Amino acid sequence: MAQIRRPTRNPQRITLLRLFLGVCSITFFAIVLFRYDGFPDRKQRAALRAAAAANADQQAVAGAAVKRPLLTPEKLLAQDFIRNQRVQAVAATESSSRRFSIHLKGLVANSMGETNGTIVLETRPSWAPIGVAHLHKLLDAKFYDQCRFFRVIPNFMVQFGIAADPEIQRQWRDDVLKDDVVKQTNARGTISFAMSGKNTRTTQMFINTKASGNRYLDKEGFAPVGVVLEGMEYVDRIYAEYREKPVQGKIQNQGNKYLEKEFPLLSYIDSVEEIHVDQGAVVAGE
Numbered sequence: 001m002a003q004i005r006r007p008t009r010n011p012q013r014i015t016l017l018r019l020f021l022g023v024c025s026i027t028f029f030a031i032v033l034f035r036y037d038g039f040p041d042r043k044q045r046a047a048l049r050a051a052a053a054a055n056a057d058q059q060a061v062a063g064a065a066v067k068r069p070l071l072t073p074e075k076l077l078a079q080d081f082i083r084n085q086r087v088q089a090v091a092a093t094e095s096s097s098r099r100f101s102i103h104l105k106g107l108v109a110n111s112m113g114e115t116n117g118t119i120v121l122e123t124r125p126s127w128a129p130i131g132v133a134h135l136h137k138l139l140d141a142k143f144y145d146q147c148r149f150f151r152v153i154p155n156f157m158v159q160f161g162i163a164a165d166p167e168i169q170r171q172w173r174d175d176v177l178k179d180d181v182v183k184q185t186n187a188r189g190t191i192s193f194a195m196s197g198k199n200t201r202t203t204q205m206f207i208n209t210k211a212s213g214n215r216y217l218d219k220e221g222f223a224p225v226g227v228v229l230e231g232m233e234y235v236d237r238i239y240a241e242y243r244e245k246p247v248q249g250k251i252q253n254q255g256n257k258y259l260e261k262e263f264p265l266l267s268y269i270d271s272v273e274e275i276h277v278d279q280g281a282v283v284a285g286e
Contacts, residue, residue: 096125096132099229099275100139106267107237119231120275121191128180128223131193131201135225138203139272143168148259148266150251151206152240156214159194160269161204162248164256169203177201180223187213189232190224207235238267 099122107115125132138144146164163169178199186192186208194204198221207228208214228235242263250258259266 094124094126098123098136098139099277100272101275102144102231102272103270104234104238104267105270106239106265107234108239108267110237116270117231117234117237119234120229121226122229123226124184124224127184128182128225130177130180131223131225134175134177134201135193135205138172139274142272143172143203144269145271146256146268148246148251148256148263148268149238150242150246150248150259150263150266151244152238152267153243154240155210157206157208157210158235158238158240159204159206161194162251162255163203166253166255169252169255172203175202179221180225182218182221182223184224185213185215186217186222186224187227189228189235191226191228192217192222192224195222209235239265242266 099120102119102121104117104119105115107117109115123132123135143163144161147160147162148164149158149160150162151159163172176199177193179195179201184190188208188211190213191205191207193201194206195201208217208224209232242265246259246263246266
């Protein structure tokens with residue numbers, strides 16, 4: 001009688017099958033894990049890096065806004081004082097120094113529509129004794145009243161000093177100065193006599209407006225005679241569109257008659273008055 005036998009099992013096949021099923025299970029769980037876990041893929045990581053960089057930039061800008069406030073002209077001048085160290089403190093330290101209020105008109109209007117302003121000038125005899133003595137004479141004679149700023153070069157200087165009346169200019173034409181030894185740099189806010197060569201200073205002057213100063217003028221013999229203590233924000237608003245167009249020879253011969261006709265928008269000095277400093281109190285001169 002025939003017997004039906006159970007099929008015999010192949011141990012090798014069973015082992016391979018179990019191994020195959022194990023690999024499939026591991027692969028399946030790995031796919032599920034990396035698909036739904038919290039790790040970003042390549043695109044996500046790139047997006048996160050970009051967002052982080054943008055955030056860092058915003059923080060840097062915000063930090064800069066807090067740490068680097070806008071510099072006013074006065075702060076620039078103060079920084080230049082410290083940087084050069086040779087510029088003396090704002091307070092008058094020389095017994096022969098004098099202060100003057102210079103009233104300006106015809107400035108470029110500010111947001112309030114104002115076109116006037118006042119600067120405070122202090123002379124420094126220790127810097128240039130010859131030039132300061134001459135400047136005191138000019139100021140006492142009211143020479144600069146109504147003088148136009150006829151040469152204005154932004155980020156360099158503003159120049160003035162040809163009398164409104166040609167007859168007054170002629171009276172001072174032959175009063176020519178010898179040069180002072182340059183002891184002080186032409187920093188922003190300092191004022192010097194203009195000249196055309198050695199020993200040619202007369203009445204024309206300029207205020208240095210460049211933030212970093214005009215140090216190269218030191219080597220050319222331009223000796224500062226004073227400094228603007230207050231009001232450089234007004235100097236920065238002196239009308240500059242005419243640049244160097246006014247002809248100095250015509251100003252010498254015709255005065256303000258020529259300038260008012262050809263260059264009516266020029267800023268000018270309305271008047272000058274001395275400020276008397278007495279025991280720390282500042283009183284405008286009568």
